[in-house]
Amino acid sequence: MPKNRQLKFIPAAMAAACLALPVLAADEVVWFGSRTEDGASLTYGTPDSGYGKIVFTCAAGQDDLAFLYEHEPIDAQNGVEVEVFLSAGNVEVSIPTTGTRLEIDDTFVLEGRAKLDDRLRNILTAEGDLIVTVEDGSEEYPLEGAPNAARHLLEVCSPHA
Numbered sequence: 820m821p822k823n824r825q826l827k828f829i830p831a832a833m834a835a836a837c838l839a840l841p842v843l844a845a846d847e848v849v850w851f852g853s854r855t856e857d858g859a860s861l862t863y864g865t866p867d868s869g870y871g872k873i874v875f876t877c878a879a880g881q882d883d884l885a886f887l888y889e890h891e892p893i894d895a896q897n898g899v900e901v902e903v904f905l906s907a908g909n910v911e912v913s914i915p916t917t918g919t920r921l922e923i924d925d926t927f928v929l930e931g932r933a934k935l936d937d938r939l940r941n942i943l944t945a946e947g948d949l950i951v952t953v954e955d956g957s958e959e960y961p962l963e964g965a966p967n968a969a970r971h972l973l974e975v976c977s978p979h980a
Contacts, residue, residue, distance in 0.1 A: 850964045854971035861972040877976035882935040886914050891927040893954050904952040907945035910938050935977045943969045
C-alpha cells in the first residue's frame with residue numbers, strides 16, 4: 820500500500836475501533852499504547868473497550884501522525900475546520916483538524932495531522948496535565964502513564980529522531 824494511502828486509512832480505522840463505543844462509568848480512562856508491524860498508536864481511553872477520547876496513530880517509520888479527538892465544536896457540522904491546541908508545561912502544538920460526525924454512535928470527532936517533532940514528543944512525555952484547547956474552551960487530561968504508554972509511538976513512528 821502506498822505510504823499516503825496507508826496514512827489516510829489509519830485515522831478511519833482508529834475512529835471505528837477507538838471511538839465507536841461509549842465509556843461505561845466503572846471503566847477507568849488511562850493512557851495506553853499499542854504496536855503492530857505496520858505502526859503504533861497512543862490512546863487516552865478505556866483499554867479493551869473500543870473507546871478513545873484522544874488517539875494518535877502512525878505508520879512505521881513515519882513522523883506524520885494521525886490525530887483524533889472526540890469533541891463537539893461550536894459549529895459541529897461535517898467538514899468544519901477547527902484548530903486544536905495541545906499543551907503541557909511551556910510547550911504548545913497546534914493541529915488543524917476537520918470534524919466528522921460518526922453515525923454509529925452520534926459522536927463528533929476532530930481529525931488532523933501532526934508531525935512527531937520534539938515539541939510533540941515533549942508534550943507526550945511531560946508530567947502534569949495535557950491541556951487540549953478548542954475554540955473557546957479547554958479540557959485537562961492527566962499525563963500520568965502517558966510517557967510509558969507513548970514508548971511504542973515514539974520508537975515506531977520516528978525511530979531516528
